[in-house]
Amino acid sequence: MTPKQQKALVALLTQPTKEKAAAAAGITSKTLRNYLDDPEFQAEYRKAFAGLVENATRKVQQTLEPAVAVLKDIMEDSGENGQVRVTAARSVLEYGLRMTEQLDILERIKALEEEVRQ
Numbered sequence: 001m002t003p004k005q006q007k008a009l010v011a012l013l014t015q016p017t018k019e020k021a022a023a024a025a026g027i028t029s030k031t032l033r034n035y036l037d038d039p040e041f042q043a044e045y046r047k048a049f050a051g052l053v054e055n056a057t058r059k060v061q062q063t064l065e066p067a068v069a070v071l072k073d074i075m076e077d078s079g080e081n082g083q084v085r086v087t088a089a090r091s092v093l094e095y096g097l098r099m100t101e102q103l104d105i106l107e108r109i110k111a112l113e114e115e116v117r118q
Contacts, residue, residue: 001044004031005041008031008035008041009044009045009048010025011024011025012032012045013048018032071092072092
């Protein structure tokens with residue numbers, strides 16, 4: 001990739017729109033569209049974007065335990081308003097069930113992948 005393409009890649013990852021990304025990279029919107037039509041540029045963009053998503057996911061995962069602890073504290077606080085406690089309990093249940101379902105799906109996918117490999 002050229003230095004201009006690298007600058008455009010960074011701009012795409014940091015700017016809210018393609019137009020702003022083009023401006024930040026010092027190129028026209030048409031040039032950016034041409035870059036995005038290039039399979040090599042697309043591959044680099046997908047790779048960089050996947051890295052951003054992975055990093056953001058890790059950060060969110062690190063907040064799960066403290067967030068659940070806060071909800072648990074509110075849920076178990078008998079001095080707290082009843083509706084607040086019910087809302088906290090509902091949140092714990094909803095997120096717990098969702099996470100359980102996602103883990104189950106991931107385990108099934110891993111089992112299927114293993115089966116395909118054999």
